[in-house]
Amino acid sequence: MTASTFTTIFLAAVALTLALELWLAARHIAHVRRHRDAVPAAFAGRIGVDAHRKAADYTVARTRLAIASSIAGTILLVALTRGRGVAFLTGLTGLAGTSPLLQDLLLVVAVALVAALVSLPFSAYATFAIEARYGFNRTTPRTWLADLAKGALVAALLGLPLAALLIALVRWAGDLWWLWAWVAWIGFQLLLFVLYPTLIAPLFNTFTPMPEGPLRTRIEALLARCGFASRGLWLMDGSRRSSHGNAYFTGLGRAKRIVMFDTLVARLSPEETEAVLAHELGHYKLAHIAKRLAWSAAASLAVFALLAWLMRSDWFYTGLYVPASPDRPGVALVLFFLVLPVFTFLLAPLASWYSRRHEYEADAFAAKHASAGAMVSALVRLYEDNAATLTPDPLHSAFHDSHPPAGLRIARLEALVRVPASSAVPEGA
Numbered sequence: 001m002t003a004s005t006f007t008t009i010f011l012a013a014v015a016l017t018l019a020l021e022l023w024l025a026a027r028h029i030a031h032v033r034r035h036r037d038a039v040p041a042a043f044a045g046r047i048g049v050d051a052h053r054k055a056a057d058y059t060v061a062r063t064r065l066a067i068a069s070s071i072a073g074t075i076l077l078v079a080l081t082r083g084r085g086v087a088f089l090t091g092l093t094g095l096a097g098t099s100p101l102l103q104d105l106l107l108v109v110a111v112a113l114v115a116a117l118v119s120l121p122f123s124a125y126a127t128f129a130i131e132a133r134y135g136f137n138r139t140t141p142r143t144w145l146a147d148l149a150k151g152a153l154v155a156a157l158l159g160l161p162l163a164a165l166l167i168a169l170v171r172w173a174g175d176l177w178w179l180w181a182w183v184a185w186i187g188f189q190l191l192l193f194v195l196y197p198t199l200i201a202p203l204f205n206t207f208t209p210m211p212e213g214p215l216r217t218r219i220e221a222l223l224a225r226c227g228f229a230s231r232g233l234w235l236m237d238g239s240r241r242s243s244h245g246n247a248y249f250t251g252l253g254r255a256k257r258i259v260m261f262d263t264l265v266a267r268l269s270p271e272e273t274e275a276v277l278a279h280e281l282g283h284y285k286l287a288h289i290a291k292r293l294a295w296s297a298a299a300s301l302a303v304f305a306l307l308a309w310l311m312r313s314d315w316f317y318t319g320l321y322v323p324a325s326p327d328r329p330g331v332a333l334v335l336f337f338l339v340l341p342v343f344t345f346l347l348a349p350l351a352s353w354y355s356r357r358h359e360y361e362a363d364a365f366a367a368k369h370a371s372a373g374a375m376v377s378a379l380v381r382l383y384e385d386n387a388a389t390l391t392p393d394p395l396h397s398a399f400h401d402s403h404p405p406a407g408l409r410i411a412r413l414e415a416l417v418r419v420p421a422s423s424a425v426p427e428g429a
């Protein structure tokens with residue numbers, strides 16, 4: 001391939017991705033607005049028209065911000081490539097000291113900083129304008145800045161050694177460096193599974209063991225029923241930052257824990273909380289987490305093999321307006337991770353479809369081991385509390401949503417309420 005052919009393909013992919021994103025966002029806004037004044041029949045009597053309108057306005061505001069953010073991201077990408085930004089930063093960091101490894105690390109840091117600076121205003125606007133306007137934000141500028149500093153520190157402590165290791169492998173591990181890099185990457189992912197619950201998450205939130213009481217008893221019974229061993233049930237002070245509620249499982253093997261946001265427990269009844277946890281438990285029991293890890297391992301192997309091939313091709317550098325730099329692996333690394341999303345955007349519906357299939361399966365698990373009726377009422381309350389739209393544009397949803405649209409999800413659960421799944425329904429849904 002010649003450099004100019006690659007430039008043409010790249011710029012066409014950039015334009016296509018942006019056009020597709022803008023078109024999907026415009027469709028989404030138009031669809032949500034068209035349904036703003038009528039609560040869908042399935043939710044009539046359960047969600048009021050004011051809450052429905054609030055969800056529509058909130059969705060429109062967030063989608064508009066996503067449009068602005070996509071445009072800014074595209075401008076940055078074009079500035080770094082066609083505008084020779086990476087070439088400039090490569091030259092600049094090449095002046096620092098004599099160690100090529102250090103020069104490469106500086107380049108990675110410089111590009112990451114530029115990207116962070118561009119995305120920062122959008123993140124601040126989302127929190128202090130949109131989330132605040134709709135009554136969700138509880139973060140103070142002070143907490144927000146502290147989070148930013150801690151996030152940067154964690155990214156540096158974890159990211160710099162990883163980048164240094166990758167660059168060192170390219171330099172010294174020979175032609176099969178990408179296989180070693182892949183092994184290192186998998187190891188890094190596993191390390192994160194252990195570090196996240198024990199060291200990283202506690203930097204941002206306070207975790208307390210779930211207090212004794214009816215809810216804890218109920219959840220422990222659920223875990224025993226499903227044969228799930230865990231290192232504990234924790235409450236997290238999610239209310240420090242936002243009123244959005246959530247629950248998640250974290251950790252690996254016997255060290256796994258269940259974390260519930262205080263905001264979730266405060267809003268849901270014990271029966272509803274149990275159903276939500278049964279859903280999360282379903283993701284574990286049905287091996288969704290393991291399958292996802294396996295897919296991501298396979299995908300990253302392909303990604304590293306592709307990177308190794310591109311790194312040896314002059315057109316990859318010159319097509320992106322950077323002088324071919326075989327002695328600076330950091331340059332190829334930076335270019336590769338900048339342009340990769342442009343070529344993978346069309347795969348987004350596939351990933352979303354796979355994830356939505358798992359959501360249906362986890363819902364069915366919750367219906368079987370807890371209660372389908374409680375799962376429905378929990379979802380309705382969560383949709384309302386989080387101002388999540390009930391009427392997404394179907395195509396936008398197919399691309400972007402990891403969870404099925406509210407209507408479809410609840411319809412499936414209600415079919416399970418009507419036909420209770422044998423004796424496995426303990427609460428008599």
Ligand SMILES: [Zn+2]
Pocket residue numbers: 279280283358359362
């Ligand atoms: Zn789920």
